[in-house]
Amino acid sequence: MAQDAIRMDGKVAIVTGGAGGIGGATARLLTARGAKVVIADIAFARAIDLARELPGAHALEVDLEDPQSVENMVEETLAHFGRLDVLHNNAALLGPDVALADTDVESMDTAFWDRTFAINVRGTMIACRTALPHLRASKGNIVNTVTNLALQGHIVQAAYSSSKAAIIQMTRAIAASHGVHGVRCNAVAPGMTVTPSLLEAFPAGLREAVEAETLRDRLGAPEDIAEAVAFLASDAARNVTGEVLVCDGGSASHVPGLAPFRAFLAAGG
Numbered sequence: 001m002a003q004d005a006i007r008m009d010g011k012v013a014i015v016t017g018g019a020g021g022i023g024g025a026t027a028r029l030l031t032a033r034g035a036k037v038v039i040a041d042i043a044f045a046r047a048i049d050l051a052r053e054l055p056g057a058h059a060l061e062v063d064l065e066d067p068q069s070v071e072n073m074v075e076e077t078l079a080h081f082g083r084l085d086v087l088h089n090n091a092a093l094l095g096p097d098v099a100l101a102d103t104d105v106e107s108m109d110t111a112f113w114d115r116t117f118a119i120n121v122r123g124t125m126i127a128c129r130t131a132l133p134h135l136r137a138s139k140g141n142i143v144n145t146v147t148n149l150a151l152q153g154h155i156v157q158a159a160y161s162s163s164k165a166a167i168i169q170m171t172r173a174i175a176a177s178h179g180v181h182g183v184r185c186n187a188v189a190p191g192m193t194v195t196p197s198l199l200e201a202f203p204a205g206l207r208e209a210v211e212a213e214t215l216r217d218r219l220g221a222p223e224d225i226a227e228a229v230a231f232l233a234s235d236a237a238r239n240v241t242g243e244v245l246v247c248d249g250g251s252a253s254h255v256p257g258l259a260p261f262r263a264f265l266a267a268g269g
């Protein structure tokens with residue numbers, strides 16, 4: 001078993017936001033490892049395009065802001081594939097307008113805050129609630145995508161980071177309640193990852209500032225995050241639950257100020 005534990009043959013996974021950058025890479029990797037994957041996204045046309053490329057993939061339209069739509073996503077997956085082994089809650093409210101609207105708490109718009117929590121937190125909760133009986137039957141698991149911004153403070157994205165911190169706690173609560181029934185629940189916390197929506201929302205100067213803090217030679221790619229998700233979703237992670245796997249190229253692992261410190265030394269200071 002250990003040798004093939006990373007394989008996903010016979011498993012059925014839902015990837016929300018599966019038509020996006022990280023979700024798309026994860027759908028590709030899971031199907032390559034043998035899973036049947038539901039690509040669930042509000043961007044249905046893009047979900048259909050990707051599903052056409054991937055053997056064993058199926059596109060579904062979902063709006064995480066709409067509780068009924070989220071419940072339907074799980075039920076339609078069962079109707080289509082007959083089982084559910086992995087729920088990957090990856091979709092989130094993102095984009096250039098969102099990044100501009102989401103600053104600090106003092107200037108926060110209440111409706112924007114509520115929408116962020118409706119999509120990111122309530123949507124994730126309803127997906128988990130609906131999926132849990134089926135995951136209990138399959139001894140399956142949940143992987144939630146959060147962010148390193150949910151673990152450390154920043155001067156941007158107060159609503160987004162708070163919503164993702166709530167998902168971390170939901171991850172632990174589900175792991176604690178359902179581990180006894182054989183259901184695992186983990187989170188992956190990407191650092192800045194180069195996806196089309198990231199390129200749209202963050203100018204090069206800001207991306208370079210974050211890149212300077214990584215311990216690698218580049219920012220993360222969607223495929224890097226997909227590998228972490230696929231590990232947590234697989235039997236290779238059978239003894240891992242209630243955890244947050246930080247996947248940020250080491251950005252959050254070091255003492256603050258590494259980038260200017262490195263620049264100072266490089267300049268002969």
Ligand SMILES: NC(=O)c1ccc[n+]([C@@H]2O[C@H](COP(=O)([O-])OP(=O)(O)OC[C@H]3O[C@@H](n4cnc5c(N)ncnc54)[C@H](O)[C@@H]3O)[C@@H](O)[C@H]2O)c1
Nearest residue numbers: 017019020021022042063064090091092147192193195197
């Ligand atoms: N890219 C990064 O730098 C980064 C860093 C940390 C965490 N993340 C997280 O990774 C995940 C994927 O991000 P990405 O960079 O691939 O972004 P993306 O925009 O490429 O993907 C997000 C997907 O979610 C879908 N979506 C948005 N609202 C939805 C809704 N209401 N219902 C259903 N689907 C909806 C979008 O259509 C899109 O396909 C998100 O949870 C994000 O918070 C990304």
